[in-house]
Amino acid sequence: MVNKKIRIVDIARLADVSPGTVDRVIHNRGRIAPDKKARIEEIIKQVGYKPNIAARMLAIGRTYSIAAVVPSYVDESYWGQVCEGCIKAAEELGQGNIKVDFIYFDLYDRHSFDRVTFDIDWELYDSVVIAALFEEQTRKLSTQLDAIDKPYIYIDSLVDGESNLAYFGVDAYASGRIAGKMLCCEIDAESAIVIVYIQFRRNEITPQMRKREEGLLQYLRESGRESKVEYIEYNPEQPDQTTAALRRIIGKGDKKVGVVVLNSRVYELVASLVSAAKTDTDTNMREQISMLGFDAIMPNIKAMNEGWVRVLISQRPKLQGYNAVKALSNFFLFDALPNRINHTPIDILIPENIGYYTD
Template sequence: MIKKKYTIKDIAQMAGVSKGTVDRVLHNRGKVSKDAFEKVDSILKNIDFKPNLHARNLKNNKIYSIAVLLPDPNIESFWNSANKGITAASNEFNPFGIQVKKYFYDPIDKFSFVEQSQKAIKSGPNVLIMVPTFLKESEEVLRICKNTNIFTILFNNQLNTLTDYVFIGQDLNQSGRVAANLMNRIIKENDTIAIVHINKEPHMEQKENGFKNYFKEHSGSKHVITTQTFKSNNELVFSKAVALFLKENPKTSAFYITNSKAYLFLNILQDLNKKDITIIGYDVLKENIKYLKEGKIDFLIHQKPYKQAYLCVANIAKHFLFGKNLPTLKFLPIDIITSENAHYHL
């Protein structure tokens, strides 16, 4: 049976009050006598009335402004998916008064991050969605937003800070543990492992901690684990640094790359003719998938940048428009990508 849709006029007639009184009860505004309120409230409960929130927002003509501070996808291809997720959510909710503006920064230039964050804050948004690539600078942005009542949502990188914010992404510590579990299954008993950070960001330490803790908890492990950080902005310097590390650590045969740049590391290993190695990395970039299918990357962990970014906009939009609760923490599943299922994720 199709449920009857009641109008404000219907409710007013049933309660024996004016339409204006019903409107004031529904929107909790203006004065209403106790007797009139009880009559309207009783009718609403009896008919299980659900207000049309789409129509309510359009009637109010309320505009909500969202600023997105995102690494420039033209500089680093990993962020193409996140950018598409932001665009998709923006297109979906724009007709209901959700306005989204993007501010792109260079992911290896903290001055670019500061400049774009200042522009985003100066625009006076209701919400700032941010990828906090640089720790101190991001904490300063959070402090300013708190003082100016700009609601903040972070994705991809989670920060350990006292400032309140919403985070949407993966459990980074658990992500490291998943990588360690995979590594432990496929390497030899005494293999030496290197945790490799390329262009280190705050979230990578959480992955490293999870990875190391997994092996600490498995007391039978005899693996030596080292950590090395590289910068890839200068190709020649990067290549020489990797070559020097391998020369000084010749027994290292397993590598955990903590971000999407496993393919950059492998490009150098190919030039050095380094073989018989195990590599676990992140993200379904075409360059990574190529090496995965060739058997040179063993596993990739999918961080779902599209979904992370989409949910940031969609969740805050639904909060504004429909009053839905906004969770302070939303972890997404940790997907393991192999050569056999990679094409489903491209």
């Protein structure tokens, strides 16, 4: 049994029930005696049975259209990996039965979300994947989709209180606590900690970044550290201001300073510090800060390999996109409801293990 493909009839034989009963359990249809259902589910778990989605697609003979509302991106970026995961899931189903259309908005402009979604005829799509970066805009779109009974899934950030079918993404609060713990391993108890907001004002950060910050600050409070937390808003058009602000904080004491970037763009801060280091003869910043960032994208990995970043916390963006599209496919084909909250693993990466990491 282990060496061959498990079929519904095999499970039925093991459970001593009809294949139709097994099919109803798998697809969550009809009424089944609790003891029979429990026995079938246990056998399914033991043999590792997975429904053949591609075969089901061929049998149905129709195409399902998914709209993915995501930020525009460049290659090797966080959102590039999310979209890669969406595409991979659709391609694995074969025969073009799942079609993903990407609707792009500007990551740093909440009003662009409204603009690109305003004229979309959502009736043309079977479901929607939403990168829920902007809370107000996400709620507005969710209300529109609820009105026409379209299922939708959130990725990256979770907006509470809506009727989303599911959420796929990291537990942002937990990742913030982990960031706090890892940072505390890198610096002294009295060291200052700087939270840098790249291309976001502090009062406009995404729900995910806000929860990360809450987790980080709560961990610091619970640990009883005497660290002073300072905040810098980084404008890529004026990088010298950030460098000067960091230099002032470093100059206040003789302890190494902890620096945290709450989104995937720690490499942008590193680039400005590298540029400053070429002309700054007074301060060797790389030796006086311990930097932590999020997401194992190539520019961040490069910054770690060059000695600027001490810790990266990865949330497997590719897996978020992949699982969201796969969950919608199962919902269409098998009436299978996904778990409401689906947290991706939180990976802690340091210079000693970054070379072995694949997501």
